Amino acid sequence: MKWLLLLLLTIINPEISMEDKMLRKKAVELAKKIIIVDTHIDLHYRLISKRDDIADRSDEGNFDLARAVEGGLNAPFISIFTSARYEAEGISKSKADELIDFVEYVVKTDPDKTAIPKSVNDIYHNFAMGKISLPLGMENGSPIESDLKNIDYFYDRGIRYITLTHGSNNHIGDSSYDDEEKWGGLSPFGKEVVKRMNELGIMVDISHVSDKTFWDVLKITKVPVIASHSSCREFTPGFERNMSDGMIKALAENGGTIQITFGSSFLRKDIRxxxxxxxxxxxxxxxxxxxxxxxxxxxxxxxxxxxxxxxxYADVSDVAKHIDHAVKIAGIDHVGIGSDFDGVGDSLPTGLKDVSQYPNLIYELLKLGYSEEEIEKIMSGNLLRVWREVEEYAKKFK
Ligand SMILES: [Zn+2]
Known part of the structure; x- marks a missing residue:
């Protein structure tokens, strides 16, 4: 029905479609001009078993370098994800190492096109060189394996954010997906983890944690924190994995940023x-x-x-709606994007099926009246500012 409406609109009022075309064109240009940082892409699911080259355009999955260039993506945080069950099996650290090895292998295969950035300056440098940055974010703190020295170890390997928990409670704290409460928030060791991450310059990621863990983190952290891939609970009542308005507000007061995630079940109650x-x-x-x-x-x-x-499926306009809601609660300086591409299977919204389609999201934001400067903040500026603040604080301890 939508296309029919569009056709009718074009016939009745050609100016509207002209304006629409201009906005689409502007969105594509803007995607190329600004830096786009996406804080959550699960590169490994599809690729590690095959050790495929990611340079060529593929019909599979949501991410490869060709499509990233098409969509204007410059810095996808690659998720170093370990499943919650590895903690019990005692293999989290070795699994995380394997995944980091794989990203290093990717960069070795395409050194002219990719690099692993260790700092915000590296992101700008790689952008100027025409390279795609592949920063590393660790999803699930299990690989720390109860030893603070392992945080230093993973910092040295390039990890720049750690999502404290994943699908179950772990030795760091409670997870939003777990039915039981183990610690009632952060564990005593988890509190030490947050402190050490602050000192080293690793961003604390509160996506996946329980509400109590979130509030514990805010009490302890000395620097802004991020939610690398979470959306607004306002649209999915009762879904603790998304953030309530109160939490989004507190995150903003802490200086942090919520990176809106794209999975349809994170966006709409009817789909849930x-x-x-x-x-x-x-x-x-x-x-x-x-x-x-x-x-x-x-x-x-x-x-x-x-x-x-x-x-x-949800629609790309639903993602824009979540961004707009978060901006209303948190302000323009505290919202970004964390797609979860290649991590949510066949559940991505229409118009945002892979990394070539960020211009569609920018178009939706332009339609909502966002300025170029505001869109740049959402697409990367806010996250890079937080990362910079985290780097600055850590300098005291170097
Ligand atoms: Zn996740």
Whole structure:
């Protein structure tokens, strides 16, 4: 129906479509002109097993260098992600090392096009050289493995933010996804972790943590913190993984930034409701038949049911809506983007399916009346300012 409306609009009023075309053109130009930093891309899921070259344009996944250039992306933080279960198995640190090795391998394969930045200055330098920066963010602090020296170790390897927890509580603190409370916020060791990260110049990332962990972090940190990939709870009531207005406000008062994430289920309640109904149906059917969820029959049924009952997608305009809401709460200096490209499967919004499509988001922001300067802040400026502040504070301890 949307295209029909657009067609009618064009026939009735050609000026509107002219104006629209100009905005689209401006968005593409702006994406090339400004630095775009995306604080969360899960490069490894698709690539580490195959050790594929990421230079060529691929039809798979959401990220490669060709599409990054097309979309104007200059600095995707590569997620050094370790699953929560590795902590129990005692293999988090070695897994994180493997993932960092892989990013180093990528840079060795394409040294003219890529580099791992260790500082904000490196980001500007690589941008001037026409290279794509691949900064490292660690998703889940499990690899610290109860030893503060490991934070120094990972700093030396290039890690510049650490997401304290992931899908479950860990030795650092409680996670938003865990049904149980283990520590009631940060663990005693977690408090030391935040302190050491401040001293070294690693940004503290509060995406994935429980609300209590978040408030504990704000009490302790001496510098602004980030939410590397979280959206606004206002649009997804009860979903603790997103941030409430009160938390967004406190994050801004701390000087930090919320990096809005793109997964459809992070953006819209109706999609969350459909996913819940779908999962409830599958679980009921599987139980009725006396199967376990990981039985072949259960998996087959689940796959078929999902195919037959799609939950739909959010739209790029929904991402703009979250950004706009966060700006209203936090101010223009405290909002950015953290897509979770290659990390949320087939759940990305229409118009933001991969890294070639940032201009569509910029277009939506222009349509909402954001100026070039404001868009630059959202697309990178705010995050780089926070990172700079974190670097400055750490200088006292060097
Ligand atoms: Zn995540």
């Amino acid at each position: 409701d459909k996913i819940k109904a779908r999962n409830d149906n599958i679980t009921y059917y599987v139980r009725e038949h006396g199967w376990m969820m990981n039985d072949d029959k259960a998996r087959e049924y689940s796959r078929k049911y999902r195919n037959e009952n799609p939950v739909g």
